[in-house]
Amino acid sequence: xxxxxxxxxxxxxxxLVTGQVLLKRAVMAPHPAKFALAIGSMTLYFFxxxxxxxxxxxxQLAPFDACGPVLLVIWVRLTLxxxxxxxAWLGVITILAGVTLISLS
Amino acid sequence: VSPLPAKASxxxxxxxxxxxxxLLALVLVVxxxxxxxxxxxxxxxxxxxxxxxxxxxxxxxxxMISPYTLAGIVFHIAGLAAWLYALRHLPLxxxxxxxxxxxxxxxxxxxxWLGEHISRLRWVGIGTIMIGVLLLVPSIVKSxxxxxxxxxxxxxxx
Numbered sequence: 001x002x003x004x005x006x007x008x009x010x011x012x013x014x015x016l017v018t019g020q021v022l023l024k025r026a027v028m029a030p031h032p033a034k035f036a037l038a039i040g041s042m043t044l045y046f047f048x049x050x051x052x053x054x055x056x057x058x059x060q061l062a063p064f065d066a067c068g069p070v071l072l073v074i075w076v077r078l079t080l081x082x083x084x085x086x087x088a089w090l091g092v093i094t095i096l097a098g099v100t101l102i103s104l105s
Numbered sequence: 106v107s108p109l110p111a112k113a114s115x116x117x118x119x120x121x122x123x124x125x126x127x128l129l130a131l132v133l134v135v136x137x138x139x140x141x142x143x144x145x146x147x148x149x150x151x152x153x154x155x156x157x158x159x160x161x162x163x164x165x166x167x168x169m170i171s172p173y174t175l176a177g178i179v180f181h182i183a184g185l186a187a188w189l190y191a192l193r194h195l196p197l198x199x200x201x202x203x204x205x206x207x208x209x210x211x212x213x214x215x216x217x218w219l220g221e222h223i224s225r226l227r228w229v230g231i232g233t234i235m236i237g238v239l240l241l242v243p244s245i246v247k248s249x250x251x252x253x254x255x256x257x258x259x260x261x262x263x
Binding site: 020021023024027028046050053054057066068069072073076080082083084085087088090091092093094095096097098099100101102103104105 | 145146149152153174181189192193196197198199201202205208209212215221224225226227229230231232233234235236237238239240241243244247
């Protein structure tokens with residue numbers, strides 16, 4: 001049951017990240033269908049996360065947010081055309097490292 | 106709502122305070138989401154104390170009955186409103202990585218209010234995230250200035 005909860009926690013992060021990419025597209029070029037897709041994806045995330053929160057202490061669950069930024073940085077590189085400064089990339093990599101450290105703790 | 110211009114016209118300046126609006130929005134996102142997650146955990150705990158085994162219980166939705174859960178949802182909605190503003194003005198990578206700060210603030214909140222333990226490694230992770238977020242701040246301020254519509258708000262020098 002606990003293992004299933006962890007798998008669901010990862011799945012929830014994937015839905016969250018996909019929702020964010022869809023939401024970014026929606027706010028940049030608004031269309032009701034885009035918002036619906038984005039909100040739908042994040043709604044799935046929300047209820048999955050809420051269910052999982054019953055089985056895992058919050059401080060153990062929060063590290064699953066670790067997958068979020070990693071997935072998102074990869075997802076955005078593949079789907080959106082964003083340019084960041086060197087310092088910003090350094091910040092992103094530092095944050096991913098911090099997030100990974102937390103997930104290992 | 107019209108989409109953002111792909112580029113700001115040259116020579117237009119943003120009023121000084123505008124550059125911090127997206128940053129302020131991100132800080133609000135982190136604050137609201139931290140409050141929301143702690144409230145949701147309190148709601149979920151209240152649900153665990155309830156021993157019923159109906160379909161709501163199976164789906165993990167007994168938490169919906171708790172006022173903590175409802176308050177958590179309200180904070181998440183407030184967070185979403187601030188997030189939409191930030192998202193419109195910033196690259197997604199910058200904005201989302203900034204919100205990794207939630208992992209530091211949620212752990213700190215769980216430590217303070219829920220009595221959850223924070224290991225030494227987690228403290229290091231929290232510190233690392235904070236350093237990373239500080240590295241993003243200049244880009245966040247600059248990004249908004251670059252993508253902001255000029256809208257004739259006075260003509261300072263760029």
